[in-house]
Amino acid sequence: MRTRLAVFTSIVALLLAACGDGDTDDTGEETAAPTTTATTQAPAVPEELTIISHDSFAGGVTEETFASFTAETGVRVKVLPAGDTGSLVNQAILTKDNPLADVLFGVDDTFLSRALDGGIFISHRSSLLDQTPENIRLDPQNRVTPIDFGDVCLNYDRDVMSDADAPGSLEDLITEQYRGQLVVESPATSSPGLAFLLSTIAVFGEDGWKDYWQALVDNDVEVVPDWDTAYYASFSRWGGDRPLVVSYASSPPAEVIFSDPPTDVAPTGVVTDGCYRQIEFAGILEGTDFPDAAGDLIDYMLSVEFQEQIPLTWFVFPANTAATLPSEFVEHTVLPEQPANVDPALIDANRERWIQEWTELVLG
Numbered sequence: 001m002r003t004r005l006a007v008f009t010s011i012v013a014l015l016l017a018a019c020g021d022g023d024t025d026d027t028g029e030e031t032a033a034p035t036t037t038a039t040t041q042a043p044a045v046p047e048e049l050t051i052i053s054h055d056s057f058a059g060g061v062t063e064e065t066f067a068s069f070t071a072e073t074g075v076r077v078k079v080l081p082a083g084d085t086g087s088l089v090n091q092a093i094l095t096k097d098n099p100l101a102d103v104l105f106g107v108d109d110t111f112l113s114r115a116l117d118g119g120i121f122i123s124h125r126s127s128l129l130d131q132t133p134e135n136i137r138l139d140p141q142n143r144v145t146p147i148d149f150g151d152v153c154l155n156y157d158r159d160v161m162s163d164a165d166a167p168g169s170l171e172d173l174i175t176e177q178y179r180g181q182l183v184v185e186s187p188a189t190s191s192p193g194l195a196f197l198l199s200t201i202a203v204f205g206e207d208g209w210k211d212y213w214q215a216l217v218d219n220d221v222e223v224v225p226d227w228d229t230a231y232y233a234s235f236s237r238w239g240g241d242r243p244l245v246v247s248y249a250s251s252p253p254a255e256v257i258f259s260d261p262p263t264d265v266a267p268t269g270v271v272t273d274g275c276y277r278q279i280e281f282a283g284i285l286e287g288t289d290f291p292d293a294a295g296d297l298i299d300y301m302l303s304v305e306f307q308e309q310i311p312l313t314w315f316v317f318p319a320n321t322a323a324t325l326p327s328e329f330v331e332h333t334v335l336p337e338q339p340a341n342v343d344p345a346l347i348d349a350n351r352e353r354w355i356q357e358w359t360e361l362v363l364g
Contacts, residue, residue, distance in 0.1 A: 102284065185223070
């Protein structure tokens with residue numbers, strides 16, 4: 001972190017002497033020149049800063065997560081869980097006149113427009129922002145700072161399907177070869193499910209995505225409420241009967257890391273076509289009493305030290321390109337060259353309609 005918090009309040013006395021010689025009294029004796037004293041107070045330093053975030057981030061935080069920040073600044077960090085991303089953003093908007101925290105972390109591109117339009121953030125340009133790719137900096141006013149990203153992608157079970165036999169595109173999924181082989185999550189109840197829906201909208205457009213989903217239904221796609229059910233109940237890797245699942249680009253390295261017995265070969269693979277990139281941001285909440293300290297905390301979250309904690313804690317990718325990835329992420333991850341994305345404002349304007357139309361079409 002390039003900027004450090006002040007650890008005490010400094011008072012600067014400025015003595016302004018009169019120009020020329022001092023004044024004299026009636027006796028001809030020189031009198032002291034008048035002086036003016038000004039004081040400048042350094043930014044307030046809190047004992048503690050609060051980050052409000054979604055539950056999955058809060059669940060990964062340990063005493064070590066922000067230990068270096070506290071050691072350097074003397075400021076403790078408290079994490080306040082707020083449910084899923086939608087609940088997080090809604091709480092921040094509803095309490096913006098009396099914010100629950102100093103920093104919000106975890107708003108992603110699917111809720112970014114709602115958060116920005118809600119006026120809950122103040123601008124802060126991190127000194128480390130230039131170490132992030134330009135294509136993940138979605139707010140030119142720097143009200144939010146990219147911290148990590150993850151790609152929602154099709155995964156396949158290599159014990160059932162060879163790399164050569166895996167689908168090469170979303171279009172392949174509606175062919176006879178892949179009938180009854182795919183399980184997806186509902187976009188109404190699942191973040192990866194929503195990401196996959198958005199991917200189909202990005203690829204096939206407003207005029208084509210419903211036809212594509214009808215073709216998936218006709219090809220016996222299975223729909224489940226959440227990722228846990230899709231991955232650990234329906235996916236053939238864990239005993240189900242579906243060798244294709246909507247999961248993450250980071251799922252193969254996770255399989256290697258947690259494998260028992262240990263393995264050097266990922267048992268699952270990733271289809272890079274149609275991956276949807278989810279970017280997570282942090283922002284200083286409007287109304288905080290400690291905007292400078294909150295900015296320093298965001299800078300710390302973008303520092304290499306914090307960024308290198310991200311992959312093995314939350315199984316997403318650091319935004320700072322200077323961070324070194326764990327070997328498992330280098331050896332067992334293939335990232336899409338051109339991930340799908342939908343403009344955040346378009347998502348905010350159409351999210352509920354798209355989900356409703358999907359529900360009527362797919363679930364009846």
